[in-house]
Amino acid sequence: MNRDPGLICFKHCKSDIFVFSVPKSCPECNADLTTNTDITPFSIPFPFTRASQYPCSLVLRPTNGDFLRSYSNNxxxxxxxxxSRGNIFSYDEHGLKEEPAKDWDECLSIQCNTTSSDVFETSWDSALNTCLQSTTRIITTATHLF
Structure with missing residues (x-):
């Protein structure tokens, strides 16, 4: 499935304008763009990835919505x-959990290890599983206390 929405950039009225399709008029100054031959729109490479395709990585996404259509600075x-298998471990107000990969189809990823080695991947997976099990024990113990 191709999730690239086809982000387009063009310059007009001394601004870089990002759109999903070239409008008939400039969103900044309302000038007619259909007769302007100076505008050369170009496609922007899609910067987002599927987390499951980037093993041993740090991944980031908006808590709600997505970066292109609903994200704001606040x-x-x-x-x-x-x-190492692309499963996602994340932390929220409920603690550490393993999440479905489908929730991370449009995220930014930063690879933590540039050289793949079985030793690194085994250690990485072991550390994640240990943290997950520790968190589960703490939550279970706390639940029994109350």
Whole structure:
């Protein structure tokens, strides 16, 4: 599935304008763009990834919505890491959890290890599983206390 919405950029009235399709008039100054031959729109490479395709990575997405259509500067971000199989481990108000990959189809990813090695991946997965199990024990113990 191609999630690239086809983001387009063009320059007009000394501004970089980002759109999903070239409008008939400039969103900044309302000038007619259909007769302006100086505008050369170009496609922007889609910067977002599927977290499951980036093992052993740090991943970031908006807590609600997505970056292109609903994100604003004051919106919360959700952070996670992927194990060597691309499963996502994230932390929220309920603690550490393993999440479905489908919720992370449009995120930013930063690879934590540039060289793939079985030793690193085994250690990475073990550390994530240990943290997940520890969090589960703490939550279970706290639930029994109340």
């Amino acid at each position: 919106a919360d971000l959700h952070i996670g890491v992927t194990n």
